[in-house]
Amino acid sequence: MRELNVAEITKAVKTLYINANYHLGEDVKRCIHQCGARERDELASSVFETIEHNIAVAEEGVFPICQDTGMACVFLEIGQDVHLVGGNLKDAVNEGVRQGCKEGYLRRTIVEDPFRRKNTEDSTPADINIDIVSGEQVKVIVAPKGFGSENMSQIRMLTPGAGVKGAEEAILDICRQAGGNPCPPMVVGVGIGGNFNKAALMAKKALLRPIGTHHEDAFYAEMEERLLEQINDLNIGPQGFGGKTTALAVHILAAPTHIAGLPVAVNINCHVSRHGEILL
Amino acid sequence: MKHILTEPYTKEKIAAFRTGDTVLITGTIYAARDAAHKRLEEMIENGQMLPLDLQNAILYYAGPTPARPGYPIGSAGPTTSGRMDPYTPLLLEQGVLATIGKGPRNKEVIEAIKKQEAVYLAAIGGAAAVIAQCVETAEVVAFEELGTEAIRKLTVRELPVVVAIDRSGKSIYEK
Numbered sequence: 001m002r003e004l005n006v007a008e009i010t011k012a013v014k015t016l017y018i019n020a021n022y023h024l025g026e027d028v029k030r031c032i033h034q035c036g037a038r039e040r041d042e043l044a045s046s047v048f049e050t051i052e053h054n055i056a057v058a059e060e061g062v063f064p065i066c067q068d069t070g071m072a073c074v075f076l077e078i079g080q081d082v083h084l085v086g087g088n089l090k091d092a093v094n095e096g097v098r099q100g101c102k103e104g105y106l107r108r109t110i111v112e113d114p115f116r117r118k119n120t121e122d123s124t125p126a127d128i129n130i131d132i133v134s135g136e137q138v139k140v141i142v143a144p145k146g147f148g149s150e151n152m153s154q155i156r157m158l159t160p161g162a163g164v165k166g167a168e169e170a171i172l173d174i175c176r177q178a179g180g181n182p183c184p185p186m187v188v189g190v191g192i193g194g195n196f197n198k199a200a201l202m203a204k205k206a207l208l209r210p211i212g213t214h215h216e217d218a219f220y221a222e223m224e225e226r227l228l229e230q231i232n233d234l235n236i237g238p239q240g241f242g243g244k245t246t247a248l249a250v251h252i253l254a255a256p257t258h259i260a261g262l263p264v265a266v267n268i269n270c271h272v273s274r275h276g277e278i279l280l
Numbered sequence: 281m282k283h284i285l286t287e288p289y290t291k292e293k294i295a296a297f298r299t300g301d302t303v304l305i306t307g308t309i310y311a312a313r314d315a316a317h318k319r320l321e322e323m324i325e326n327g328q329m330l331p332l333d334l335q336n337a338i339l340y341y342a343g344p345t346p347a348r349p350g351y352p353i354g355s356a357g358p359t360t361s362g363r364m365d366p367y368t369p370l371l372l373e374q375g376v377l378a379t380i381g382k383g384p385r386n387k388e389v390i391e392a393i394k395k396q397e398a399v400y401l402a403a404i405g406g407a408a409a410v411i412a413q414c415v416e417t418a419e420v421v422a423f424e425e426l427g428t429e430a431i432r433k434l435t436v437r438e439l440p441v442v443v444a445i446d447r448s449g450k451s452i453y454e455k
Contacts, residue, residue: 063409
């Protein structure tokens with residue numbers, strides 16, 4: 001049994017929350033660059049130029065990539081042979097968010113109640129998701145999630161008869177409805193199967209996969225490819241101004257489901273598709 | 281077509297703006313988003329004196345990150361405009377000349393833009409660091425307790441925007 005002080009988790013969350021808001025992953029940057037190069041429309045090209053310039057400015061460490069520095073979505077994969085000491089785990093995560101918000105000059109973006117809307121002043125609490133895995137390490141993933149794109153996300157409880165065709169139509173329809181709102185070019189996370197809550201969580205987790213990688217099951221890899229092409233044919237384009245690139249990538253996660261169900265959840269992310277991870 | 285917009289802002293100066301054109305704005309704009317819009321609406325409905333002059337004003341839907349020492353503002357990109365749709369016809373009626381945000385507007389807003397000969401401009405969503413570099417000064421002028429959602433008077437230099445809905449009602453989002 002390995003002991004790990006939760007102070008290490010606080011430190012990891014803080015570092016990841018700040019870094020993700022100033023440095024976009026190489027996979028996202030590469031994809032943005034490639035997609036920008038194939039735009040022929042002057043306005044669409046200029047949007048990509050601005051997006052790439054913005055990424056470079058943010059890397060200087062003064063201004064976060066986006067003013068919506070996001071709800072801190074934290075995923076912990078905790079090895080079952082780890083004994084966490086030194087305090088409460090969730091408190092430790094929230095302390096990391098609190099410190100990251102302050103030291104990283106991130107926006108105070110969370111209100112404590114959906115109706116009374118008083119700001120918590122430190123972007124806590126985080127959205128904490130915990131998985132128990134084998135081993136004696138802890139993986140900490142932080143994905144700050146903006147709400148312009150979150151608001152465009154949807155879940156549809158399809159039934160088995162809908163099949164692949166029905167599921168793809170639903171996903172396409174959700175992207176069409178999102179239109180220019182979620183800061184396209186977007187990354188589309190899809191969760192299929194499970195139940196109501198599992199589908200939504202898978203859709204969010206699908207966003208964590210590096211852009212440029214494919215689903216390991218060829219059936220879903222082909223579905224991702226088909227959907228990406230169909231979404232880009234919508235001609236929503238960067239910022240909704242029209243163009244070839246509406247989505248940078250489509251990522252699917254699938255899971256066993258009930259004999260009566262075919263849940264399909266779509267979690268949309270903007271082009272500022274941020275996340276980082278540390279293994280402790 | 282490329283335009284330059286400087287103060288004083290007037291209906292005449294924006295009359296030639298057509299959907300798809302680009303505009304560089306230099307001058308004063310007011311950052312205001314969800315919570316500030318709700319307050320402004322309440323104040324107008326109650327006949328209260330407003331904390332800013334809306335006549336020919338430009339509203340920018342934005343809630344910035346905190347400013348680092350030595351900088352006027354943090355990152356300050358546009359937020360989704362659709363959430364401000366319920367308030368926009370009233371504010372255009374009160375004299376607002378232009379709104380800046382990102383994403384499409386509803387029918388009521390488009391009708392109000394036509395009626396008031398206003399314009400809706402799109403800034404690049406997610407380009408918050410680049411936009412922050414256009415901001416020379418920032419000052420909270422109302423609702424300080426709202427934090428990032430307070431109304432801020434910004435002085436901008438050559439803020440780049442795209443005409444998204446012009447006075448004829450033509451929208452860049454409708455294809």
